[in-house]
Amino acid sequence: xxxxxxxxxxxxxxxxxxxxxxxxxxxxxxxxxxxxxxxxxxxxxxxxxxxxxxxxxxxxxxxxxxxxxxxxxxxxxxxxxxxxxxxxxxxxxxxxxxxxxxxxxxxxxxxxxxxxxxxxxxxxxxxxxxxxxxxxxxxxxxxxxxxxxxxxxxxxxxxxxxxxxxxxxxxxxxxxxxxxxxxxxxxxxxxxxxxxxxxxxxxxxxxxxxxxxxxxxxxxxxxxxxxxxxxxxxxxxxxxxxxxxxxxxxxxxxxxxxxxxxxxxxxxxxxxxxxxxxxxxxxxxxxxxxxxxxxxxxxxxxxxxxxxxxxxxxxxxxxxxxxx
Amino acid sequence: xxxxxxxxxxxxxxxxxxxxxxxxxxxxxxxxxxxxxxxxxxxxxxxxxxxxxxxxxxxxxxxxxxxxxxxxxxxxxxxxxxxxxxxxxxxxxxxxxxxxxxxxxxxxxxxxxxxxxxxxxxxxxxxxxxxxxxxxxxxxxxxxxxxxxxxxxxxxxxxxxxxxxxxxxxxxxxxxxxxxxxxxxxxxxxxxxxxxxxxxxxxxxxxxxxxxxxxxxxxxxxxxxxxxxxxxxxxxxxxxxxxxxxxxxxxxxxxxxxxxxxxxxxxxxxxxxxxxxxxxxxxxxxxxxxxxxxxxxxxxxxxxxxxxxxxxxxxxxxxxxxxxxxxxxxxxxxxxxxxxxxxxxxxxxxxxxxxxxxxxxxxxxxxx
Numbered sequence: 001x002x003x004x005x006x007x008x009x010x011x012x013x014x015x016x017x018x019x020x021x022x023x024x025x026x027x028x029x030x031x032x033x034x035x036x037x038x039x040x041x042x043x044x045x046x047x048x049x050x051x052x053x054x055x056x057x058x059x060x061x062x063x064x065x066x067x068x069x070x071x072x073x074x075x076x077x078x079x080x081x082x083x084x085x086x087x088x089x090x091x092x093x094x095x096x097x098x099x100x101x102x103x104x105x106x107x108x109x110x111x112x113x114x115x116x117x118x119x120x121x122x123x124x125x126x127x128x129x130x131x132x133x134x135x136x137x138x139x140x141x142x143x144x145x146x147x148x149x150x151x152x153x154x155x156x157x158x159x160x161x162x163x164x165x166x167x168x169x170x171x172x173x174x175x176x177x178x179x180x181x182x183x184x185x186x187x188x189x190x191x192x193x194x195x196x197x198x199x200x201x202x203x204x205x206x207x208x209x210x211x212x213x214x215x216x217x218x219x220x221x222x223x224x225x226x227x228x229x230x231x232x233x234x235x236x237x238x239x240x241x242x243x244x245x246x247x248x249x250x251x252x253x254x255x256x257x258x259x260x261x262x263x264x265x266x267x268x269x270x271x272x273x274x275x276x277x278x279x280x281x282x283x284x285x286x287x288x289x290x291x292x293x294x295x296x297x298x299x300x301x302x303x304x305x306x307x308x309x310x311x312x313x314x315x316x317x318x319x320x321x322x323x324x
Numbered sequence: 325x326x327x328x329x330x331x332x333x334x335x336x337x338x339x340x341x342x343x344x345x346x347x348x349x350x351x352x353x354x355x356x357x358x359x360x361x362x363x364x365x366x367x368x369x370x371x372x373x374x375x376x377x378x379x380x381x382x383x384x385x386x387x388x389x390x391x392x393x394x395x396x397x398x399x400x401x402x403x404x405x406x407x408x409x410x411x412x413x414x415x416x417x418x419x420x421x422x423x424x425x426x427x428x429x430x431x432x433x434x435x436x437x438x439x440x441x442x443x444x445x446x447x448x449x450x451x452x453x454x455x456x457x458x459x460x461x462x463x464x465x466x467x468x469x470x471x472x473x474x475x476x477x478x479x480x481x482x483x484x485x486x487x488x489x490x491x492x493x494x495x496x497x498x499x500x501x502x503x504x505x506x507x508x509x510x511x512x513x514x515x516x517x518x519x520x521x522x523x524x525x526x527x528x529x530x531x532x533x534x535x536x537x538x539x540x541x542x543x544x545x546x547x548x549x550x551x552x553x554x555x556x557x558x559x560x561x562x563x564x565x566x567x568x569x570x571x572x573x574x575x576x577x578x579x580x581x582x583x584x585x586x587x588x589x590x591x592x593x594x595x596x597x598x599x600x601x602x603x604x605x606x607x608x609x610x611x612x613x614x615x616x617x618x619x620x621x622x623x624x625x626x627x628x629x630x631x632x633x634x635x636x637x638x639x640x641x642x643x644x645x646x647x648x649x650x651x652x653x654x655x656x657x658x659x660x661x662x663x664x665x666x667x668x669x670x671x672x673x674x675x676x677x678x679x680x681x682x683x684x685x686x687x688x689x690x691x692x
Binding site for chain 2: 155272287
């Protein structure tokens, strides 16, 4: 990867030029830059659609008729229903647009919750060490090794008994996903904490008599978070897939309380067999484009922060950090 | 296990070559024998933790009888049924009893169709195993050669196209790929069957076999009936491709990054300067060390594939564990759900162990 420029922060860079995504765009080249920008554009569209869904969507997500009467079920795309109607007589376009809200809500809830809990547990576990650390690591490993969809299924049974209202459904999907993601944040932060614990500046803080919580949250936390944007993007895309997966096997959000793409795909299975493509293709494409956008951003950031470049700058430290 | 798990995670998440980390951590632990032993013993706490977590989670909401029959029986009848089944005893007692039963191979009885969970597991487990087997075959035969090509033509257009395809493969949910494949190959073109494992006529033929094996393809080959073999294979193609594409993309990325890593090693440069042909260089010298992380990651992929199998089986009505899991969930039969989830947990733990053993045996740096 010799053609990737080494990250050098020149003093005249303003603060916003050093922000994770902005800095990544600035130092990317060629295909890499194309991938990153495509990803950013797709993610931006997802976000904008979610925010302005009430203005963009022609109908509500659970509307089966307008002033001119009922839409009819399983209607092919027409000037009235641009993307056709579903087996329940909902407007496909409206459901696809409203679905972005559900997806974004779940991403935000899930990622914030797992960030918070995972980072906290990782910091404490890595800093304190001992038997607490061992037990937490074992738990995290056991959960990590388990198929995440199955865990999410178990969690959604626990939380909602399998059926739910809009916010109940969004929250239960988010919490299910959170449980799956905590181990990932936990492992990364724990490994970083253990590495940083041995650094001279932490020693120095101890000598000066700084309390443990201050060392943990000020000295270690601030330094341990540089890998988080990457996990964030990976998890955001996985959150959409898990939500859709839950919806697809019938453990999602009820169609009258919110629009959810996985549920729509589940209902479109029979349509596909009889050759009706519009009920499956559009919600499916919405999932693909959302996940693609976020993944492209994450992937490009991963490549730009190539560890082999970092190794050169901090010799010998990298290996310990990964294996710790 | 932590160390290997950590390294595996790095490879899956960040797709970085991390062989030295594993080697380093194993060297600290001592010889191969000791490593394998600790690794083997670690299966048990893993399974125990998962069993405990799932058991208590499923019980937070209440007992399985109320979940399955609540609303259909009067409160008195319900209380009596709960009492008969022993679900009103302290949860710790129930937990210990459950553990004891599992040890003797008794996973309980399903509510909805009153079958021992173990029978359900053996009947449908083979179908899932068959599907996952085909899917791994698809994933390997796509991922490895294409990953080699992408690494060798690095930053050229082939690499760019393949990488975008791999990301697309990851971004597309397995059930959406499944539905698209169905739409194209079954409905529009009519080449392949829409769903199921075998046609009705095939099933009749299959019934004539004396001692059926759990695998349809094996039985079809044993009968020597070409039509039947084609029937079974044609039903398997779309589910296997749908599930295999997902993992194939991940293999492609892994092979690519790792091969790029090994191609930069000095021994490759020295072999090249000795005049070793380029194809031989990639296939013989660089590929083998690059494949070790792939094998390690396969363990993690089996867990992911089982999750994907649940969705694939639902899409194609492939009557395996995942299909049954969805069925039991919709009838709120949580004893069955718990049994199937447990079974999958055991499979994941064991397959991770096997993969670690294989990786330890292949990597010569562990043998000394």
